[in-house]
Amino acid sequence: MFESLGNISNYLGMPMGSSSHSQSIDFMIGWVHWLMIVLFVGWGIYLIITVIKFNAKANPKANHKGVTSHISQYAEIGVIVFEAFLLIGLSIPLYSQLKTTLPTDDDILEIRVVAQQFAWNIHYPGADGQFGTTDIYLVDEESNRIGLKRDGYGTDDIVAINQMHLPVDQQVLIHLSSKDVIHSFSLPEMRVKQDAVPGMTIPIYFTPTMTSSEFMTKIQGTAREGKGYEIACAQLCGNSHYRMKGYVTVETDAEFNAWLEEEAEYLEDEDDDDW
Ligand SMILES: [Cu+2]
Incomplete structure (x- = not known):
């Protein structure tokens, strides 16, 4: 499941991967796209709700209390957790593997x-x-x-x-x-x-x-x-x-x-x- 979700990059028109680390890069790009899809759809829905719910006709008088539900806070925490996963779970280990650990192989x-x-x-x-x-x-x-x-x-x-x-x-x-x-x-x-x-x-x-x-x-x-x-x-x-x-x-x-x-x-x- 985790693997196949990350493999979304197969459908993004990327060039064929042909090095030993290409799959890891694609996997990360795949997960970044999932977050972007969720944010895109989420913000789209939010915009539509806002336009309908807070139009001038339905709200002749200003409401100074604002939003009382905690949904937006939970959503924000969700996004932060997802971003932490992308950064700590995928990007940093991959970066260290590809950029900071110089190979010592003799026949390189x-x-x-x-x-x-x-x-x-x-x-x-x-x-x-x-x-x-x-x-x-x-x-x-x-x-x-x-x-x-x-x-x-x-x-x-x-x-x-x-x-x-x-x-x-x-x-x-x-x-x-x-x-x-x-x-x-x-x-x-x-x-x-x-x-x-x-x-x-x-x-x-x-x-x-x-x-x-x-x-x-x-x-x-x-x-x-x-x-x-x-x-x-x-x-x-x-x-x-x-x-x-x-x-x-x-x-x-x-x-x-x-x-x-x-x-x-x-x-x-x-x-x-x-x-
Ligand atoms: Cu040049």
Whole structure:
């Protein structure tokens, strides 16, 4: 009963959930909607009663006593209890699970995402598993958008523009930052949304649970048909904000590793690259 009441979000036109925490978010949104439905209907009924009961014809003389019943007080207490349930029962535990308990898992996949007007730079640490250092003076909008130092740990790093690959069922930790203004990294299906703030590196973590191909099959016949997972910028960030769009490919472990190898080979082929 409790479960099915919370699942009202299935009928709210939300994008398909495809991360391990998406159901909890939807569940909370479902319960918020129940409160809103109750308030909407309750206030509507109250308004109609007021208009009928207190019209001028029925009340030629002002009544200075006012309402004597306690119904409104009980209703108010009911709303407070419901709101406390939403906040203490659902929101705070979920927030602490998603935002304050950083994962310590050893084989977590770490990625840096550097937002800029108007693209997403996706930085993988490469085979050594360590990110190279970056330097603002190395930034070149043509050849090195994140100012990566191509020595030491940075030799094998992979930097992609607007293309993020993720292995399915593996926890991902993204270090999100911005080069210029505030952007917002949004993966609607994963129920992930986080502002990218210049001067800050903000961690986000989640586990995608559905591969892109499975997703594509499931959205057949819907308005989204033919379009895979996308990264949207959810913060108006300039005149080309609308085209700040990235693509996410969630795939099997083997496919993901093959992609990494392909990118690594491509990097080696780039003869004496000067970045
Ligand atoms: Cu943006």
